[in-house]
Every structure is written in C-alpha cells, then in structure tokens.
Amino acid sequence: MACHFFHAGEGEEGALKERLGKVFQFLKEVRAESRRVTWASRREIMAATAVVLIVVFLSALYLGIVDLILSALIRVVLG
Known part of the structure; x- marks a missing residue:
C-alpha cells in the first residue's frame, strides 16, 4: 500500500x-x-528556579534520611 x-x-x-x-x-x-x-521576566524565572532547586534538595535530603533509617532497621531485623 x-x-x-x-x-x-x-x-x-x-x-x-x-x-x-x-x-x-x-x-x-x-x-x-x-x-x-506574556513571557515570564528574568526575575520570575530565577525565583521559580530557586524554588525548584530547594524542593529537590529537601526531597533528596528527606529520602536520604528515610533510606538510612530503613536500612538500619533492616540490618537490626536481619541481624
């Protein structure tokens, strides 16, 4: 075809x-x-970028702490 x-x-x-x-x-x-x-101004873009970076950093920190705690618990349980 x-x-x-x-x-x-x-x-x-x-x-x-x-x-x-x-x-x-x-x-x-x-x-x-x-x-x-209507495009965002440079200042608005910089502010939004800062918010995104802060949220990503805090999320990574939180997940890292949870991972450490859970891995410690698993080590204790499994001996």
Missing part, C-alpha cells in the same frame, strides 16, 4: 498541496500566537 502523504499519484497532487498549505498555515498561527504570549 502506498503512502499517500509522501507519494502523490495522479489526481492526488492537489490534495498534497492542500495538506502542505494547512501545515504552513498552522505554523504561521503558532508563530503569531507565540508573539502574544
């Missing part, structure tokens, strides 16, 4: 052009929409 999108046969050339036109129209609309987006 032939792939109709990549190989345009007789009479299908118009359909291929129409699909490509729709793709280009979509990309044009995406570009226009991205210009209307």
Whole structure:
C-alpha cells in the first residue's frame, strides 16, 4: 500500500498541496500566537528556579534520611 502523504499519484497532487498549505498555515498561527504570549521576566524565572532547586534538595535530603533509617532497621531485623 502506498503512502499517500509522501507519494502523490495522479489526481492526488492537489490534495498534497492542500495538506502542505494547512501545515504552513498552522505554523504561521503558532508563530503569531507565540508573539502574544506574556513571557515570564528574568526575575520570575530565577525565583521559580530557586524554588525548584530547594524542593529537590529537601526531597533528596528527606529520602536520604528515610533510606538510612530503613536500612538500619533492616540490618537490626536481619541481624
């Protein structure tokens, strides 16, 4: 079975052009929409990054402590 999108046969050339036109129209609309987006300021990005790093650090610390406690308990139980 032939792939109709990549190989345009007789009479299908118009359909291929129409699909490509729709793709280009979509990309044009995406570009226009991205210009209307209110982007975060550098300060907001830095603050959000700091929050993420702090949460990751605290989560790692918590999991490390829980791991130490559980491994100590397992050593005691298994002797």
